[in-house]
Amino acid sequence: GAVVSQHPSWVICKSGTSVKIECRSLDFQATTMFWYRQFPKQSLMLMATSNEGSKATYEQGVEKDKFLINHASLTLSTLTVTSAHPEDSSFYICSASVGQGYQPQHFGDGTRLSIL
């Protein structure tokens, strides 16, 4: 149980394009979804938290206009990296949980994003 599917697992695209990453909870309804980013040899860093039907809450230093998050249903959240540039190349990973933060987060397998 508690499976989170993330797609795509790997994407390469040209600078200036927009990239959408999907995160789905397959066997549970996710009240809250989280998006993380991890640069090489660094820790997972929380980018934003989203509750179904509400606007995402972004962490300090994360550009909300660049990283668009939509959590339109209890099983799907999307992260769109707009006008991606090489410095946006990173590992992006989502997680999902039930309830208001006192249930464990279940992680997807991540998306490796490479911007040329």
Place this chain on the structure above:
Amino acid sequence: QKEVEQDPGPLSVPEGAIVSLNCTYSNSAFQYFMWYRQYSRKGPELLMYTYSSGNKEDGRFTAQVDKSSKYISLFIRDSQPSDSATYLCATSNTGFQKLVFGTGTRLLVSP
């Protein structure tokens, strides 16, 4: 200073060894402490979590928190090759919200 410090390893041990993985943290407000295991090309999976100080045991795994020294540990007894993975510590002052992760320690258990 990073909020959570963790030696990246790799830590190499023979099968059957006792493994000790450690993290230090700087924010005394952290109350929740977790250990995640991450296999290559997979997302982190929760191994154990504790609230405040103390020990918690689950099979071969023991989590230990010392809030006075801001030190958290994970012990693995009778380590197996299948335990080879990256182990991430994480902390929070808000349950499972806003987790702060260490960089992870890569563990290699050789047969």
